[in-house]
Amino acid sequence: MALKNLTGGCLCGSVRYSISEKPQRGYICHCRFCQKQTGMGARPAITVDKASVEIHGDSVGQYKHVIPDHGRAIFPTFCSKCGTSLGSTLERFPDVQVINIGTLDNPGSAATPKVID
Numbered sequence: 001m002a003l004k005n006l007t008g009g010c011l012c013g014s015v016r017y018s019i020s021e022k023p024q025r026g027y028i029c030h031c032r033f034c035q036k037q038t039g040m041g042a043r044p045a046i047t048v049d050k051a052s053v054e055i056h057g058d059s060v061g062q063y064k065h066v067i068p069d070h071g072r073a074i075f076p077t078f079c080s081k082c083g084t085s086l087g088s089t090l091e092r093f094p095d096v097q098v099i100n101i102g103t104l105d106n107p108g109s110a111a112t113p114k115v116i117d
């Protein structure tokens with residue numbers, strides 16, 4: 001399979017990103033963090049090598065949330081202009097970038113999500 005860059009961004013277009021490596025995995029997470037943070041019943045997402053992602057834009061925001069169960073932080077990435085939730089990085093897995101599938105330019109190009117939780 002030929003590898004081509006995956007690209008995406010927020011609703012207003014101020015934040016754009018590109019991913020140069022194949023996603024590690026796709027999943028749909030139903031944990032309370034994902035529900036609250038996305039405002040949805042579940043988060044469809046992919047994980048990619050953080051080194052393969054470039055995120056651009058003046059309005060990239062990050063928020064620190066400590067998960068009470070294990071005390072480690074998750075840093076949701078969002079657009080501070082339009083509020084789009086783009087994904088997150090994790091204190092626990094520093095080499096991983098989570099990308100919310102809905103923010104890809106072509107969501108169908110991502111790995112097929114697996115349901116977890």
Ligand SMILES: [Zn+2]
Binds near residue numbers: 014015080082083
């Ligand atoms: Zn935006």
Ligand SMILES: [Zn+2]
Binds near residue numbers: 031033
């Ligand atoms: Zn989750």
